[in-house]
Amino acid sequence: MKKIQYLYSLLSMCLIALCFQSCDKGVLDIDKVQEHLDVQASSSEIVLDGENLKDDIITFNWEEARAMSDDYIVSYTTKLDVVGNNFGSSTTILSYEDDGVFSRSFTSEQIQNWANEKWKLPVNQPFTLQFRVVAQWEGGPTFEAPEVRTITVQVQPIKTVVFEANNVFLGGSAVPGMTRVEINKTLENESQYAYFLDLEAGDLEIPVEFNGATNYICPTSLDGSLEDSVAVAVNMLENPIPWKIEKAGKYRIVVNMQKATVTIYSPDKALNPAVVQWTLDGIMQTTTVNDIWEYGEPTGWAWREGNWKQSAADPQLFVYTGPALNGRTKFGVYPINQSYVYTGNNTASNTSVSHGTTYDLIGGYAANERNAYFSLPSGTNFIVLDIRNKTMLANKK
CATH class of the missing domain: 2.60.40.3620 (Immunoglobulin-like)
Structure with missing residues (x-):
């Protein structure tokens, strides 16, 4: 009886050994794929150019992915997005590249518009672009893993003129005491600010505070000469271009943010009650x-x-x-x-x-x-x- 038990134990060990041996013969190491895809940007930091909107501001180039037999067809897909969006379907700029194309460029106008309209980024805030290239194969006897490369670029957007305000002031040497005076919205038009005050001969500035930043409403002509009672086109600048007040007296200042105009009435052309x-x-x-x-x-x-x-x-x-x-x-x-x-x-x-x-x-x-x-x-x-x-x-x- 002991002899039979011994034979069973020996037979079991031999079967286990044979199983291990057969398993070793069935497992084959997969050779590591040597990927060749590489992506480069023309610059790691860019400043969008408001003067040349339609010119290319950034170019991405990539090397061909690894070579495969003629049984396979390779295609390249590129994606552009901003960091944090994870190349979501609603935010990605997706392109299927033509055969033989290994470059993709974007203009300042494109990136600025996408930042404002598609990506909904805060106005005038720097952001980081992500550009991704995906090479993938179809056909052939076996599945081939795609090659993926991603690169980032820092972007300074075009400074946008924002005709919005938390507070609007009158300042400069023409304001008595050179103390800024806050002007309020008119009851009849929430996009309009107006004030009637005494001014001295000197410079009149119109500072605007919005979201913690101070800019200045300035004539688009960059000429501060007073055009009495005329609605003058204005824009928003970082540094003031003051209006020249030649003589002291009561002046009415009307700032229309919606129309982007400023009208100044001097005592010579004062608006009087009916x-x-x-x-x-x-x-x-x-x-x-x-x-x-x-x-x-x-x-x-x-x-x-x-x-x-x-x-x-x-x-x-x-x-x-x-x-x-x-x-x-x-x-x-x-x-x-x-x-x-x-x-x-x-x-x-x-x-x-x-x-x-x-x-x-x-x-x-x-x-x-x-x-x-x-x-x-x-x-x-x-x-x-x-x-x-x-x-x-x-x-x-």
Whole structure:
């Protein structure tokens, strides 16, 4: 019995040895693939050129991948993205290269546009490009692993003029005490800033703070000569080009960020309030219009004041921001029924109003004007009366 057990043990060990031997014969080492693909950039750092947008600013060249038999067909794919996107499908600039092409170039315009529109990068912030080349084979008797190479390039974008502001100021030697004065948005237009102030002879600068940086609104002509009462085209620069204020006096400064213009009114071409005449008990009255009252259904047929503000951009423009008005309404220059009024017609009728639509503004003190009304829709809590241009705009905000 012991002899049989011994024979079984010996046989088992022999079978195990044979299995190991057969396994050793079945495992073959795979030769390491000698990859040849190599990628080079024309520069490791670039500054996008705003003066030559359509010229190539960066070129990537690569060496051919390893040679294979004619049974295989090799193709090259290139990808461009920024670090952090991981060559995602929505962010990658993908190109399938033609046979025999081992180079890919990009212009300043392309990279700048992709940075702003495709990659949504912060304005004026440096970033890092990633360029990748993938060589892969099709056909042949066996699978061939692709070759992949990636390279990075530091990019300084084109400095973009941003006509946005957290704060807008007036400064320079023309401002008394040379202390910067902050100017505010106008009620009638959130893209417009205006201020009426005393200036001295000297230089007038318009600094703008946005996202922690300070730039200056400057005339595009680079000439600081005052073009009195003219809307001058401007841009944003890192260093000031001041306007020359030749004589002291009250000046009105209007900065329109949307139109990229600055209008400066000197005392010689000052914007003045409207002046109207009307009769009271047979006596002619002359009123300089610096305030407005509303009257009609929303006020219980009584004159009401205190809800109008005169625009800093133009003293003939008034903005209402009070309680919501609804129904027949007119606007007067004095709280009495015989006063000069502004309304929608001179036919003693009602002018139906829709929010967001501009209407003609009619002024007068005859019965046909005094008995005419704007029919304001429910919720009207924002009105712009432009006396100079004879328009009225009502809205709900």
